[in-house]
Amino acid sequence: MISVTGVTKRFGDYVALDDVSLEVPDGSLTALLGPSGSGKSTLLRIIGGLESPDHGSVVIHGEDQTSVAPQRRGIGFVFQHYAAFKHMTVRDNVAFGLTVRKRPKAEIASRVDELLEIVGLAGYQKRYPSQLSGGQRQRMALARALAVEPKVLLLDEPFGALDAKVRADLREWLRKLHDEVNVTTLLVTHDQEEAMSIADQIAVMDHSRIEQVGSPRELYDEPATPFVMRFLGPVTRLGQQLVRPHDIALSHDALPGSSEAQVARVVHLGFEVRAELELGDGEEVAVQLPRNEADELELAPGDIVHVRSTALPRAGAPGGGTDEEPALSA
Amino acid sequence: MTVSRPWQLGLRVVGLAYLALLLFVPVALIFYRTFEHGLGAVWESITTPAAIHAFQLTLEVTLIAVPLNTLFGIVMAIALARGRWRGKGLVNALIDLPFAVSPIVIGLSLVLVYGVHGWLGGALTDAGIQVIFSVPGIVLATIFVSLPFVVREVTPVLKEIGDDQEQAAATLGAGAWTTFRRITLPSIRWGVAYGVVLSVARCIGEFGAVSVVSGKISGQTETLTLLVEKRFSNFDIAGAYAASALLALIALATLLAMTAIKPRREEGDA
Numbered sequence: 001m002i003s004v005t006g007v008t009k010r011f012g013d014y015v016a017l018d019d020v021s022l023e024v025p026d027g028s029l030t031a032l033l034g035p036s037g038s039g040k041s042t043l044l045r046i047i048g049g050l051e052s053p054d055h056g057s058v059v060i061h062g063e064d065q066t067s068v069a070p071q072r073r074g075i076g077f078v079f080q081h082y083a084a085f086k087h088m089t090v091r092d093n094v095a096f097g098l099t100v101r102k103r104p105k106a107e108i109a110s111r112v113d114e115l116l117e118i119v120g121l122a123g124y125q126k127r128y129p130s131q132l133s134g135g136q137r138q139r140m141a142l143a144r145a146l147a148v149e150p151k152v153l154l155l156d157e158p159f160g161a162l163d164a165k166v167r168a169d170l171r172e173w174l175r176k177l178h179d180e181v182n183v184t185t186l187l188v189t190h191d192q193e194e195a196m197s198i199a200d201q202i203a204v205m206d207h208s209r210i211e212q213v214g215s216p217r218e219l220y221d222e223p224a225t226p227f228v229m230r231f232l233g234p235v236t237r238l239g240q241q242l243v244r245p246h247d248i249a250l251s252h253d254a255l256p257g258s259s260e261a262q263v264a265r266v267v268h269l270g271f272e273v274r275a276e277l278e279l280g281d282g283e284e285v286a287v288q289l290p291r292n293e294a295d296e297l298e299l300a301p302g303d304i305v306h307v308r309s310t311a312l313p314r315a316g317a318p319g320g321g322t323d324e325e326p327a328l329s330a
Numbered sequence: 331m332t333v334s335r336p337w338q339l340g341l342r343v344v345g346l347a348y349l350a351l352l353l354f355v356p357v358a359l360i361f362y363r364t365f366e367h368g369l370g371a372v373w374e375s376i377t378t379p380a381a382i383h384a385f386q387l388t389l390e391v392t393l394i395a396v397p398l399n400t401l402f403g404i405v406m407a408i409a410l411a412r413g414r415w416r417g418k419g420l421v422n423a424l425i426d427l428p429f430a431v432s433p434i435v436i437g438l439s440l441v442l443v444y445g446v447h448g449w450l451g452g453a454l455t456d457a458g459i460q461v462i463f464s465v466p467g468i469v470l471a472t473i474f475v476s477l478p479f480v481v482r483e484v485t486p487v488l489k490e491i492g493d494d495q496e497q498a499a500a501t502l503g504a505g506a507w508t509t510f511r512r513i514t515l516p517s518i519r520w521g522v523a524y525g526v527v528l529s530v531a532r533c534i535g536e537f538g539a540v541s542v543v544s545g546k547i548s549g550q551t552e553t554l555t556l557l558v559e560k561r562f563s564n565f566d567i568a569g570a571y572a573a574s575a576l577l578a579l580i581a582l583a584t585l586l587a588m589t590a591i592k593p594r595r596e597e598g599d600a
Contacts, residue, residue: 048501049500049501050497050500050501069500070497070500070501071500071501071503071504071505072503073501075501076501077497077498077501079494079497079498081494082494083494083495083497083498084495085495085498085499085513086495086517087516087517096499096502096504096512097502097503097504100499100502100503100504100508101503141498144498144502145501145502147502148502148503
């Protein structure tokens with residue numbers, strides 16, 4: 001388990017982390033999710049020992065590591081831009097941590113081969129990083145980090161420099177790898193979809209603080225703040241309420257609590273249909289509904305429909321939330 | 331930028347004529363005049379005891395100055411590229427001083443510090459150490475004028491590669507020295523090599539500062555460049571040409587070494 005308690009970090013006048021506490025359970029894959037500048041990378045680097053906190057402590061597996069050098073923390077760290085040792089072959093990259101530890105040559109060789117097998121780079125031993133694709137380089141970096149059998153694995157935007165297709169593949173692959181090697185993993189990302197799809201637990205960060213920690217589902221269904229609600233998925237405003245576009249029902253007839261709206265645009269997104277509506281007071285609402293429902297309603301621009309929220313009222317519902325941040329689209 | 335055809339040709343002619351008149355022709359003429367009267371005369375004039383000593387002294391001074399400046403250059407480049415410390419900007423500017431100040435001024439300032447009546451000279455003389463008009467002075471002057479090359483070659487390379495790889499090595503358990511030896515040094519090796527080649531060329535060719543501090547004692551404190559100048563002023567034109575040709579040959583060899591390094595250096599950056 002990683003326990004971060006009351007960590008504060010300043011860079012000059014800028015407060016990067018403001019009294020942050022977090023627990024990462026053993027064997028979990030936890031994501032630190034937040035926009036750029038929210039402090040998530042700084043937190044990860046403090047846990048890895050690459051930065052030191054001004055206040056607070058970092059405990060890994062029961063041992064206080066706050067002032068321990070990164071060399072002796074027993075961590076594996078993966079960087080956004082791979083940090084591949086460019087002048088070394090794939091084999092030497094992966095073997096680096098073991099050669100530093102002066103392990104016997106035969107042991108190193110078999111361990112490297114085993115790891116390259118796991119990350120799908122068997123047969124690439126003699127290549128140089130410049131001869132690998134971005135995705136391959138990052139898998140090599142993962143093998144290199146895993147070679148020293150770290151107690152925890154820290155990943156800083158590991159797929160951030162890759163294109164969308166490779167990113168999605170590697171994400172799946174990382175989740176499977178995590179289930180195989182089962183090492184406690186903390187992953188920094190700004191991509192909510194990435195966090196939702198692979199993490200057991202997500203800590204959402206904003207403005208140098210942790211806003212909420214929970215499972216992907218908890219965060220999506222019960223966001224503690226308007227920020228978390230916006231960051232985890234698309235939102236739209238219906239009257240005074242902030243709701244998800246799929247939590248709005250449309251009907252031809254007026255129902256209790258519904259209000260009248262005119263269809264401005266209908267967008268077909270395959271299985272789903274997005275309808276952009278205009279309320280009587282000129283407010284715009286985005287609604288997402290399954291295609292068969294849209295077909296039943298025969299939605300067309302200019303139609304008058306009735307809208308109402310089907311979202312369950314919940315504790316801490318960010319109904320009166322301010323609308324400062326722009327809504328994020330899925 | 332697109333330039334019309336006649337302009338292109340014109341610019342090429344001007345550029346090549348400029349290089350030819352200022353560089354190729356004079357250097358070629360030196361070799362021509364040197365070997366005009368056959369190899370025998372040349373051999374004789376570069377194997378006199380004074381010439382051999384001058385050649386040895388030049389090599390000796392270079393072999394002391396270049397390793398020292400390489401060591402200093404690498405350490406300083408790491409401090410400039412990686413460190414966060416007060417006065418970095420000032421030090422960064424001061425490193426270029428040897429480029430900015432005329433070598434003859436450097437020579438004079440060394441006399442002011444280390445001369446018999448200089449700031450440190452009195453104490454050194456009492457301790458039996460003579461710096462000015464002696465080999466240590468020549469070494470000092472040469473170190474001074476060739477100081478910036480390695481720093482200036484290595485700092486941008488360090489900045490470009492960033493510290494990701496060094497941090498990765500640290501998280502994998504490598505200490506500072508292992509990281510330097512196995513990660514940093516191999517990454518900057520072509521920058522270092524390039525800086526060393528430029529330093530060697532500068533050390534061998536240095537004249538102004540050395541001329542002030544050496545005392546020009548034949549067979550003792552006379553370097554190759556000083557020998558050329560002495561022969562030239564003594565109307566031993568053939569001898570001057572022969573020694574010049576030797577200097578030019580060493581310079582050409584270092585230049586060739588540099589071009590041999592260049593392509594590999596670019597590959598390393600890719």
